[in-house]
Ligand SMILES: Nc1ncnc2c1ncn2[C@@H]1O[C@H](COP(=O)(O)OP(=O)(O)O)[C@@H](O)[C@H]1O
């Protein structure tokens with residue numbers, strides 16, 4: 125009896141292993157497509173859910189690295205900053221998805237992003253077996269920023285000029301530190317903080333940083349992981365593909381609002397700058413990055429330029 129049970133469990137095990145081998149080979153065409161490419165992954169603060177989910181994210185990034193793709197991670201941390209400000213009884217105020225950042229809160233923003241979230245994200249990847257190095261835009265002169273005075277008119281919707289305080293936009297990206305890390309076989313993990321000409325610290329929206337970094341390293345793809353399935357329409361249904369003019373109309377009529385605005389703006393800029401694709405996808409789905417890159421049916425919202 126025991127002997128029989130052992131034999132059938134051996135056979136089950138063998139079948140499972142065969143299935144795994146088949147699965148691995150089914151990724152071959154996608155591997156051929158992406159090996160050697162640089163892929164920028166924006167890991168939103170809202171997508172950093174459970175321990176299980178975040179370790180699946182770390183494993184995805186490690187796997188990409190180990191098969192010869194060059195991932196660069198840019199992380200957010202909006203909810204984590206808000207929680208800390210709340211603890212300190214300081215208010216959080218957003219205008220069209222950007223945090224108004226005063227002198228007092230910029231120190232907290234930097235502390236949370238660089239001191240805490242950055243190291244946690246690098247650790248997720250390290251634990252999965254690929255070496256990651258956490259840096260901010262101040263390291264190696266990566267992100268020189270200037271004060272954001274006016275939203276880029278990518279979509280032509282924002283004519284007002286609110287004062288965002290110590291919020292910056294990338295003025296110059298020096299990707300040398302990224303190339304050195306990638307060249308040494310390491311995975312850069314970037315906190316969205318920039319330095320100003322006069323030594324100021326700027327809080328930059330992580331979506332914007334991801335787009336600027338993707339442009340500077342000629343990334344073939346930009347993946348934006350967030351806490352919704354993608355861009356949703358007015359009835360709450362996923363929009364699988366979105367062009368620039370559709371996006372503009374949806375921001376105008378309020379269907380796209382808050383934190384989704386900088387995401388959509390960034391993706392549009394990335395594809396306009398030559399990225400093959402920019403996708404907003406659900407970071408709450410385990411292995412969202414692998415599903416997007418290594419399966420036929422992508423998920424989320426693919427952002428496209430308008431057809432001429
Ligand atoms: N049309 C839309 N489709 C999906 N999400 C939207 C839309 N408009 C606004 N949002 C909001 O944008 C949020 C994602 O942005 P944000 O909170 O900044 O995420 P992240 O931390 O990942 O950057 C969603 O949780 C949702 O509340």
Ligand SMILES: CC(=O)N[C@@H](CCC(=O)OP(=O)(O)O)C(=O)O
Pocket residue numbers: 167168169170199200201202203205221222223233291292316327328329330331383
């Ligand atoms: C200027 C600005 O809004 N900066 C963001 C930086 C973090 C971020 O972008 O985090 P998510 O990606 O999780 O939203 C903030 O202070 O919340």
